[in-house]
Amino acid sequence: MTHEILGLMSGTSLDGLDLAFCHIWQTGTDYNFKIKETKSVSYDPEMSTKLRDSIFLPAEELLGFHNSYGVWLGEQCRIFIDEHGLNVECIASHGHTTHHRPEMGLTFQIGSGQHLANASGHKVVCDFRTNDIALGGQGAPLVPIGDALFFSEYDFCLNLGGIANVSFDKDGQRIAYDIGLANMVLNHITRKNGLDYDEGGKLARSGNLIPNILKELNDLEYYRLPYPKSTGYEWFVEKVVPLIDAADDRMENLLHTCIHHICEQISVQVKVNSRKRENSLLVTGGGALNHFLIQTLQKKLGTGTRVVAPDQKLIEFKEALVFALMGMLRLQGETNVLHSVTGAKRDSSSGVLYLPN
Missing domain, CATH: 3.30.420.40 (ATPase, nucleotide binding domain)
Incomplete structure (x- = not known):
């Protein structure tokens, strides 16, 4: 049926x-x-x-x-x-x-x-x-049920929405958690400058790294917490926005630095949870359309993990698809x-x- x-x-x-x-x-x-x-x-x-x-x-x-x-x-x-x-x-x-x-x-x-x-x-x-x-x-993340039922051929499933979250199998169980920042911080920076977003990461690509901002972002306490864990807008407003808003630097440099931060945190989590010499990482969500982010992520992961961006429809609508699945499972009284x-x-x-x- x-x-x-x-x-x-x-x-x-x-x-x-x-x-x-x-x-x-x-x-x-x-x-x-x-x-x-x-x-x-x-x-x-x-x-x-x-x-x-x-x-x-x-x-x-x-x-x-x-x-x-x-x-x-x-x-x-x-x-x-x-x-x-x-x-x-x-x-x-x-x-x-x-x-x-x-x-x-x-x-x-x-x-x-x-x-x-x-x-x-x-x-x-x-x-x-x-x-x-x-x-x-x-209460989060919820999308991993879809990763398990629809996309089990990939070793890792990464969603790059406002928040970055990852999903993978470990010891016969599905594990997932919010890694940390993704589009939320990038869009905050562009909107402060009158732009909705950085199309394809072009502005970020033209920027330069700000070492002290990168260190402050990487030192945020959330990244040291063990999973299961999740975060949201409250954490962003309280811990991240003051740091970004206090930075006296160009938009391009802030975007460039934040993308390096996002990719460093993702690569740390993928590497620590890898069980094979060669892995595949499915990337969906709006961040998968940021070419500079995806290229930076692949560089930080190295040759041991292949970053896979599917067709644009799945990139953009995977989460809506998974909530459709969750609704169907709920109607049938099955685990979601x-x-x-x-x-x-x-x-x-x-x-x-x-x-x-």
Whole structure:
């Protein structure tokens, strides 16, 4: 049986909303997929700013935004479904993370499931993180279930969104965690200079290394913490933004330095977890389109690890695809969050179901 699921993803890089209409089916124990239709909806400046600053909203305003953003998500789904005449079994929505403090037992993704369901007219599964947090886990990363079921032929799966996270098999279990910075810091630097992003890493390539900034970034305490671990916007605002904003240097040099930092931290984690002489590393997420970043990463990893960037559709929509998978697994009552990844007491079938009214 083929399941037809619409997956939604909005990440910490604040690029916009990704929609991926996916066909997912099982052949024996193997899971298969085809991404049939896709769309990216860019956030206008007002929405981008409100999402970025939502961490600072009072409770009443945050909950109001939670509801209105859910309506907006539902409207975007309805438009997308109507444009392509899609037969959608379910919408699986990640929402947009505003608060993530697993050490306090807290995580919150705005985009009310009930408002989304009502506005779209379709069944919705969302809120994938809360149950894992309640089970003592990090509530993140979530994408490794997709890495395990869809991309097991690769030794490592790396996602370069706002945050860089990695996934791999170790001793028969899937392990994954947030390595640290990725597009979040790069986009912060470019937006301060009136640009949405550094296309292809061209600006970064033209820059020079700032040794003291590289050292300060590499010395951040988060990188010394053991996994399971995850991080988010709070850490970025508290620990990284002051460091970057205090740097009196050119945008190109800051971008160049941050890319070297990102790639150094990734290469450390890949090398320490390598079990073979030759490895393959699948790279997806917006950072995979940053050619300077990918070239720098390959240099730092050396010949022992081959960096693989797939076709652009998979690069851009892998996370939306995986949330479609997670929604399907939740509907079937099957495991979609792995305790080996999050540190929870057990695996779970997470996500809350909402029906349209």
